[in-house]
Amino acid sequence: MQLGNVTKRSKTETKRTYDDACGLAHALDLVGERWAMLILRELAYGGRRFSGLRKDLPGISANVLTQRLAELEERGLVRKSRLPPPASVQVYEATDWALEVTPLIGRLGKWAARSPRHDPTLPLSHASIMMSMQVMIDPERAGDLSGRFGFRFGEVSYVAELSDGEIAVERGPLINCDVRFSGTPEEVAGVIYGGAPLDTLHPEGDLELAGRYVAIFPLPEKAA
Amino acid sequence: MQLGNVTKRSKTETKRTYDDACGLAHALDLVGERWAMLILRELAYGGRRFSGLRKDLPGISANVLTQRLAELEERGLVRKSRLPPPASVQVYEATDWALEVTPLIGRLGKWAARSPRHDPTLPLSHASIMMSMQVMIDPERAGDLSGRFGFRFGEVSYVAELSDGEIAVERGPLINCDVRFSGTPEEVAGVIYGGAPLDTLHPEGDLELAGRYVAIFPLPEKAA
């Protein structure tokens, strides 16, 4: 039997690799397996628990999530860590190196959103919609608009800090925000991309600023 | 049986899709399957024949290549086309939309080349090394260096046009080149990344320019 590009790694684990020095091939060896990039997307703004990942990755099964996390950890992209007491729960977090690839996966997403087949009515995770804002913002429309915009999705909240036509995102409490929105990720998408009324997101704070913020995200024109 | 995210597309073909509105998930539905991005890499600089693709994708089998090309065509990323006579052969080429994703693919490769596991001694295709130059160039080192640099890999040749710290690549005859190199893709990598002697590539033309060109590609520093 010829092994070809099947590399034996241990008695029980084998792995298909591309025998190719091209960096892209290696990228796919690292994060090209099913679910891997979506896991990194979910880890882009901080550590997450197993169950949270499972909830926000529609359709992943526990064994596959376990396996992906173990592989990503072995490859130096994910690290297990324990939150300080009183939480003391274990979370998975992306390493610095893995965080460098998240802007690229965001741009992959922007590219694909132009597909005629893209269905924006499917469910959306909170990490997805935050990353979407970072990548879809039109710096021209944003102009010199700036501020701190809070988003509350149930238990989880994020702050998007806008300045110079760019958005920095962090997960965490809504402190010092000029505007606070709340709703589901899908509702946020409906307002910023679908023209749904601003009230959907129950804005609090500077409502005029809120209205200007939600208008800086153009819908991508479909490709072919 | 529950179908979950397995979508029936026809009697014989089923397809796993991510039920996720995130653009990234859709990107992976489009080009996330094994070999798909590598095929787009090979098509980045012009149409290729089936056998050429097969040769430059080490380990792909004919049936998988056939299937990927058919899927990519159906999704609007690849088109079959016939070269004008007297060649009259059929080639597969990337659509304009697909060509927009190739720079992202290149940057994914650049990111992954920083992996400690990356093995640069594996085989390399001519498209890979050309894309690698586009993405690995250091604009600082390049300064205001400019020129047309030809690369001959056996039957196939490319021109890399350098100006303003950027490289435009096209496949085709070596006309109007300031320098012409020839060798294998691996030899080119050895010279520009591994510090192998310039002579390896049998440079012709402006040899001083040749020496300056091969010095503008820094080796990526390893992450972790």
Add this chain to the structure above:
DNA sequence: CCGTATCCAATAAGATACTG
């Protein structure tokens, strides 16, 4: 030579039940 189609073996992914 340029692909396609078919068959088979090996992996990877998914569903579900179950344990600490």
Add this chain to the structure above:
DNA sequence: CAGTATCTTATTGGATACGG
């Protein structure tokens, strides 16, 4: 909650045979 274990299904790869 955080995973394992087990079983089933789907995809991939390799060989080979076939049609233009």
